[in-house]
Amino acid sequence: AQSVTQPDIHITVSEGASLELRCNYSYGATPYLFWYVQSPGQGLQLLLKYFSGDTLVQGIKGFEAEFKRSQSSFNLRKPSVHWSDAAEYFCAVGARSSASKIIFGSGTRLSIRP
Amino acid sequence: DADVTQTPRNRITKTGKRIMLECSQTKGHDRMYWYRQDPGLGLRLIYYSFDVKDINKGEISDGYSVSRQAQAKFSLSLESAIPNQTALYFCATSDLPTDGTGELFFGEGSRLTVL
Numbered sequence: 001a002q003s004v005t006q007p008d009i010h011i012t013v014s015e016g017a018s019l020e021l022r023c024n025y026s027y028g029a030t031p032y033l034f035w036y037v038q039s040p041g042q043g044l045q046l047l048l049k050y051f052s053g054d055t056l057v058q059g060i061k062g063f064e065a066e067f068k069r070s071q072s073s074f075n076l077r078k079p080s081v082h083w084s085d086a087a088e089y090f091c092a093v094g095a096r097s098s099a100s101k102i103i104f105g106s107g108t109r110l111s112i113r114p
Numbered sequence: 115d116a117d118v119t120q121t122p123r124n125r126i127t128k129t130g131k132r133i134m135l136e137c138s139q140t141k142g143h144d145r146m147y148w149y150r151q152d153p154g155l156g157l158r159l160i161y162y163s164f165d166v167k168d169i170n171k172g173e174i175s176d177g178y179s180v181s182r183q184a185q186a187k188f189s190l191s192l193e194s195a196i197p198n199q200t201a202l203y204f205c206a207t208s209d210l211p212t213d214g215t216g217e218l219f220f221g222e223g224s225r226l227t228v229l
């Protein structure tokens with residue numbers, strides 16, 4: 001069955017520090033993977049996506065993610081966080097299939113320490 | 115104007131009332147989705163539709179129904195609302211994953227409170 005796990009419910013990092021948010025997926029087919037961000041009181045915005053090619057993908061706002069098939073992971077990283085990065089982050093998985101639906105993880109809430 | 119529009123944005127209702135949340139899109143996508151967001155649970159799929167004649171149940175369809183009135187319109191109904199349906203509801207659209215990535219485009223959400 002298709003599933004996504006984000007093991008960290010809440011992470012706090014200092015402004016300027018590096019960030020890594022974990023995402024593990026379970027999917028029988030070749031996955032499409034996404035990271036979305038939800039700022040307080042807002043809808044969801046796509047940060048980046050992976051569907052083929054280079055396993056290190058760059059997104060908006062200085063974020064990047066690396067697809068590791070052997071570990072079934074798609075972790076999100078940022079070298080230096082800014083206070084405006086405080087938000088909730090969701091990993092999601094779909095597949096290159098006409099029957100595919102997209103499933104989300106439970107989210108990781110990121111707080112920034114001044 | 116937003117590509118995916120949800121109405122109403124906020125609604126307070128009482129237990130037992132019928133509620134409809136509406137979604138319209140100008141993306142031209144065939145695929146439309148309804149998700150529910152609860153704290154700590156992420157987004158859970160309620161129903162999805164791959165075209166006007168195709169409706170599918172998601173993870174948590176009990177207590178909900180949907181109607182795909184046209185390619186651009188997808189409504190979610192709660193026939194008899196109950197308090198544990200209090201949540202933030204999102205409509206989304208996507209293109210075909212066999213042609214593109216199937217990326218989701220979200221509306222701004224409809225916050226429903228059932229008293």
